[in-house]
Amino acid sequence: MASFPNSVNENEIGKAKFIGELLVPVAPFDQKSGRETWTVAFAPDGSYFAWSQGHRIVTLVPWSKCLKNFVGEGSNGAGPQRLSRQNSEGGTVVPVGEPREHTIDCGDIVWGLAFGSSVPEKQSRCVNIEWHRFKFGQDQLLLATGLNNGRVKIWDVYTGKLLLNLMDHTDIVRDLTFAPDGSLMLVSASRDKTLRVWDLKDDGNMVKVLRGHQNWVYCSAFSPDSSVLCSVGASKSVFLWDMDKYSLIRKLEGHHNDVVSCEFSPDGALLATASYDTRVIIWDPHVGTVLLELAHLFPPPSPIFAGGANDRWVRSVAFCHDGRHIASITDDRVVRFWTIDEKSPKAIAPLINGLCCAFSTDGSVLAAGSRDGSVHFWACPKSIASLQHLCRMALRRVMSTQQVQTLPIPPSIRSYLSYQDL
Numbered sequence: 001m002a003s004f005p006n007s008v009n010e011n012e013i014g015k016a017k018f019i020g021e022l023l024v025p026v027a028p029f030d031q032k033s034g035r036e037t038w039t040v041a042f043a044p045d046g047s048y049f050a051w052s053q054g055h056r057i058v059t060l061v062p063w064s065k066c067l068k069n070f071v072g073e074g075s076n077g078a079g080p081q082r083l084s085r086q087n088s089e090g091g092t093v094v095p096v097g098e099p100r101e102h103t104i105d106c107g108d109i110v111w112g113l114a115f116g117s118s119v120p121e122k123q124s125r126c127v128n129i130e131w132h133r134f135k136f137g138q139d140q141l142l143l144a145t146g147l148n149n150g151r152v153k154i155w156d157v158y159t160g161k162l163l164l165n166l167m168d169h170t171d172i173v174r175d176l177t178f179a180p181d182g183s184l185m186l187v188s189a190s191r192d193k194t195l196r197v198w199d200l201k202d203d204g205n206m207v208k209v210l211r212g213h214q215n216w217v218y219c220s221a222f223s224p225d226s227s228v229l230c231s232v233g234a235s236k237s238v239f240l241w242d243m244d245k246y247s248l249i250r251k252l253e254g255h256h257n258d259v260v261s262c263e264f265s266p267d268g269a270l271l272a273t274a275s276y277d278t279r280v281i282i283w284d285p286h287v288g289t290v291l292l293e294l295a296h297l298f299p300p301p302s303p304i305f306a307g308g309a310n311d312r313w314v315r316s317v318a319f320c321h322d323g324r325h326i327a328s329i330t331d332d333r334v335v336r337f338w339t340i341d342e343k344s345p346k347a348i349a350p351l352i353n354g355l356c357c358a359f360s361t362d363g364s365v366l367a368a369g370s371r372d373g374s375v376h377f378w379a380c381p382k383s384i385a386s387l388q389h390l391c392r393m394a395l396r397r398v399m400s401t402q403q404v405q406t407l408p409i410p411p412s413i414r415s416y417l418s419y420q421d422l
Contacts, residue, residue: 040052050143056107170192193215324341
């Protein structure tokens with residue numbers, strides 16, 4: 001069972017509401033390695049959900065239709081639904097204009113994926129596949145996939161057609177992230193110890209290679225304004241990069257083992273990182289200080305023992321879009337939902353062999369992928385954000401910690417706006 005601080009009664013922690021799961025076909029070869037769901041993602045506009053269901057396959061599902069089935073519409077309210085993706089395209093007539101389900105064979109094991117869309121600055125010609133033009137626009141939705149052979153493939157979500165094939169990494173592409181400003185700048189994180197920046201509006205041109213990691217890079221994440229990139233990896237590394245100058249801002253020190261997941265809060269004032277040292281750390285990325293530690297083992301292991309194998313490794317962390325909730329996936333078979341103002345989980349749920357997680361665009365649902373290729377879904381704990389918190393988020397979207405510290409306001413308000421009260 002999960003370990004919690006002695007002051008917390010485990011029975012008092014809520015149980016997250018399970019709403020459904022997506023299953024994959026079962027075949028003899030599915031029992032072999034390669035069936036893992038290493039990554040899940042929601043489209044920015046909420047139209048699609050995508051996951052790597054193992055064995056080179058990525059499935060794209062219209063999210064609204066999927067969610068309706070989960071909540072019981074069309075199933076007479078029968079409770080959580082288990083939907084098989086065995087015949088994903090078989091014979092179903094989809095009205096024109098509605099999102100269609102696609103199953104894509106990427107040609108190799110898929111480790112990372114990300115959605116991207118943009119209003120075009122110019123037409124772009126796709127390379128490496130065909131000499132034809134395609135338009136980026138309001139109705140264009142792209143999916144980037146990072147593969148075991150070091151390639152990054154870009155797909156048209158609506159047609160399932162391959163658009164670009166990017167070949168520069170020399171090892172597994174572990175993670176992908178698009179700049180949220182709609183520029184179609186894509187960052188890939190690889191086991192070859194580098195991050196590469198690609199401009200998909202310029203024929204998929206590689207703009208920059210970011211070097212500094214001494215070992216594998218596991219994950220990267222953009223700040224909401226796209227000005228800062230966080231990258232995390234082996235050897236306890238957490239790096240912050242200036243994406244205007246493509247230069248290293250600072251290294252954050254505090255983890256005692258490999259750091260495998262990271263994400264900024266919606267206002268950019270907080271950064272969450274997850275590590276095999278059994279902790280999630282909440283940072284102030286503007287000044288590099290630790291604001292909060294979410295411990296998954298009590299007492300937490302000392303630094304000298306944190307590098308050893310244990311069953312509390314944190315695999316993934318996700319920030320909810322309300323700026324208050326955080327989800328974590330760990331090897332102790334528990335999904336935890338936290339709030340930023342509490343050091344113990346608000347809700348938990350069972351999950352065997354979880355690997356990754358992501359919140360839906362509206363923050364109402366958490367999706368988590370597992371080693372058997374399936375995806376599980378829970379409703380995020382509901383709570384009404386205070387007017388204070390909403391005002392804080394609005395302010396922090398446009399002001400750094402340093403700017404807040406100079407405001408002529410009472411110290412208590414300044415501390416609240418800086419998240420110093422966590």
